[in-house]
Every structure is written in structure tokens, then in C-alpha cells.
Amino acid sequence: MATDLLLIHPSHITFRFELKKQSCCVVRLTNHDSHYVAFKVKTTSPKKYCVRPTVGIVQPHGTADFTVTMQAQRTAPPDFNCKDKFLVQSAVVPAGTTEDDISSDLFVKDSGRLVEEKKLRVVLVTPSSSPENGDLSQDPPIQMPSPLTVEKSLEVTQGLEEDGTDRGTVPRLVEKEGDMKQVNDIEKLSFHKDFKELQSRLSIMDAKLREAEGTIVKLNEEKCRNTREKNLLKQELEMMKKKIKIKRAQEGFPFLFVCVVSLVSMAVGYYIHP
Template sequence: MATELLQIDPPELRFVFELKKQSSSLVQLGNRTDHYIAFKVKTTSPKKYCVRPNIGIIKPNEKCDFTVTMQAQRIAPPDMQCKDKFLIQTTVAPFGATEEDITYNMFVKDSGRLIEEKKLRVVLISPSSSPVLLPVNGDMKLDTSKEIDVQKDRVLSGVENIPPRTVPEEVKGLEPIKETKEDRAEGNTVPIQTENVGDMKAAKDDVQLSLDNESEELKSKLGIMDSKLREVTGIIIKLNEERRRNTEEKDSLKKELELLKREINKKRTQGGFPFLFVCMVALISVAVGYYIHS
């Protein structure tokens, strides 16, 4: 298939970052084909984000939205730089498929299916860029030009949270962040930036994503092997049961044969000469006596 399965808008996830507050970002997926498309959303930090829905079906030439919510954070990342990434996997689904028809094997690369993957990076927006109050003729007025710019930015980026109109006092002291005793006790220390830290974190995220994919593929293969093992175990149990029945029938036949032999030997021992033998002897005696007397 020459064209991409989905059109992703926006190409990155943008969040208005405020300490101890949640923030959401909206992503729209557009089906550019004449097929039913199944999608799945993954992230390198599953405990930090909530994706709804994280799987779905998009009908031909239609669109679907999913929302990513970033949980409230206690500390701000250095320089407002976030290394988290999201992965959107897409594949062609059977015609008329629904979300209930989506299985894990649909996104396994070894299955031979066409699977497209798109990575989205996370961009943090400082709330200091929100509209502020300006004094006009002694009265506090909103700076409408900045408000319009922020609204446009919110529409283009898909950010659902509306930035506050005033800058909170707790936000003014975000940069630089000073480490406190409580943060040291809880392990919430601010990492020191070096020249290669960003590259190392990016490589670590890629490795983590690759490990997650390999782990899911391994789980799928283990599940298939487990089902086959159960089938083989069932066959072995059936064969053992049949062998047990055959052994019981064989033993029963042996016992009946032994009983029959015993009865025959008993009759021979108790009966003396057979009746037919006695009759033959009597006939021969009669014939000999008649021949002598004649």
C-alpha cells in the first residue's frame, strides 16, 4: 500500500505544564484508505499518562479522536524538555470490524500483516505564555492579542486545557528549581544536564519501546505455545485412558481363560472315563461275544 494508512494531527503532543495539575492533549486520526483501520497507542511512560481510547477502529475515509492526559507532576523537567514518546500502531482490519474484534496478534510484526508505526514526541508549554492583565487607564484589562494567539495555538495543537489568565505565584519560581530536603528524602532530585544526557535519554526511550514490543511479542508466542501444550496434554491423557482400558480388558480376558481351563480340568478329573469311550467299549464287547458264539 503506497499511501499511509492514517493522517495524524497534530504531529506532536503539546501539554500546558503546571505543577500539581493535570493537562490533556487531543489527537485526531484520519483514515486515508478505503479499508477499516485498527489502531493502538503505546507510550514509554504508561504510569505518567492516561490514553482514552488506546485502541479503536476507524471506518474508511472517517476520523477518530483520542485524548492523552498527563498526570499531575510535582517537579518540572529541566528546561521544560520532555523525552517521553508515544507510538501509534495501525493495521488493516477486516471489513465491518469493531473494537471487540481487535486482538493483540493484529499488531504482531511476525504475523505477516502490514503494520505502520508513527512516533509522537511530547512538547511542554509554559503557562507563562498565557494572557495576562495589563493596566489601561487605571483599570486592569486583558491583553487580547496574546489571548488570540494562545487560542489559535490551542486549536492547532489540540490542547484541551485552557491556560489560566493570570500567572500563579507558584509558577513564577519554576526556573531554576532548587532541590529541597523533602525532595532529597523522597528521591525527587532534579537530574543534571550534560551535553550527552539528551541523546542518552532518547536512546534509552527507543530501547525501552523496543523492549516493550519484544516483550509483547514474546508473551504472544508463549500464549500460543501454552495453548498447544494444553492440546498435547489432553491427547496424552486420552491415550493413557485408552491404554488403561485395554489393559483392564486384557486382564479380564486372562482371568476368564484361566477360569475356563480350571473348569475343564475339574470335569476331566471328576468324570473318570468319558461316556462315549464306555459306549464304544460296550459295543466292541458285544460284537466280539456275538462273533465267538456264532
């Protein structure tokens, strides 16, 4: 599937579907021209798939890979017909452009920049599927040969070489093993990157968790301190109330009341004994 900017392989996003298991597909972007090309990958189901990386720069006459991981699914779609799609956007950028410079505005077609878009559909296959079992409408997935199969192939090849009837089997087998090794190396590199990214996220989450725990401890200490201060204030208030009651009891009658009673007594005595 060739475009003016990038060659994309494979032509579909293919997953070996197994219930409750993740599946990965590596897509390679090839730039055959002499300019730098930026790319961005989008999907119709971002919660279902994980794309790493989602943006990047393909150097002149260079390649770049991105890995699409389908999360573990609990149910299979009817007839294994998946309607999910991916969109690969590409645009020519000047030399020196970094991934941090890539934004959505870079892929706007009305900006006067050469921009291309290519849709990739998702194809699901079972682990036992093969081109002989049905038309999968895509390139056949690479399968790792078992050690017994490789050993038998080598024995047959050695026998043919001794008879002098065929000498082309070994090179084809070695070439196939080399392709499989290259694909495995790409998948291991992608998994290593994803593993490091997960470790980084876990470290950040652990740091935030420790910070939250420290904040909770400080809040609990402040709460205890406020409770103690509140209890002390209550005790002081009770003591002040008791002191006021005792003081009033010791003072007896107020001085004004005594004066009034004295004046009334003098007035009554004056009227009785003029």
C-alpha cells in the first residue's frame, strides 16, 4: 500500500484473537523520499487499543515502527467481524522537527502543507487460522516453526544435498528464520519500551501515593491538636464558671441592696417615733 509519503506494512492491523489475552501488531512506516515526514496514529476505539508511539518522525530513506496492542477481551465479535479502524496521518516537516512539535494542526489539509491520510482496518484471526482455512483478506501471519519441524527440515535438506538433487532448501529456511528473528526483535523492543513506560508510571503513582499519605498524617495530627485545644478551652470555661459562682456566694447581698434597706428602715423609724 504505497502513498506519496509513506509505505505502510502490513496493509491491515491483524490480531490473533484469544479471549482474555492481549494481542499485538507491529506496523512499519517506510520513507522512500528525501524529506522528513511526521506521522500520527488515531483509532476509533481508544479505550480498546494502546498505540505506542502515537506520533513520530520518519527520516529520509528511513523507517519507523509503532505497536498496536489490543486489550484482553471477554467476548468475541460476531463472525470475528471487527469494525474498528485506524487512521495514519502523515505530513512533510522541515529538518529538526521533534516529536514535541507534532500537533493536530500539523495535519490540517488546508494549511498548504502536503498531508496524507490512510485508513487501516482491523482483522481478527484465530490461533489455528491459516490461508488454507479461509480467505483472511490480508497477508498471512508469520508462524514460528517448532523445533521438531526445523530438525526434520534440516535432515531432509541434508539428505537431498548428499544425493545432489536439491540444494535450495537450506537458504530458504535460513531466510525465513531470519525474518522471524527480525519480527521477534521488533516485538521485544516494543514490549521493552512499554515495560519501561509502565515502570515510570508506577514510580510516579507511588510518589503521589506517598505524598498523599504524608498529607493525611499531617491532617490527622492537626485534627488531634485541635481536639486537645478544644478540650482545654472547655475545661477553662468550666473553671471560670465555678469561680464566678463561688465569688457570688462569698459576696452575699449586694452593697446597694443593703443601702436601700437601711434607708427604708430609717424612714419607718422616723414615722413611728417622730
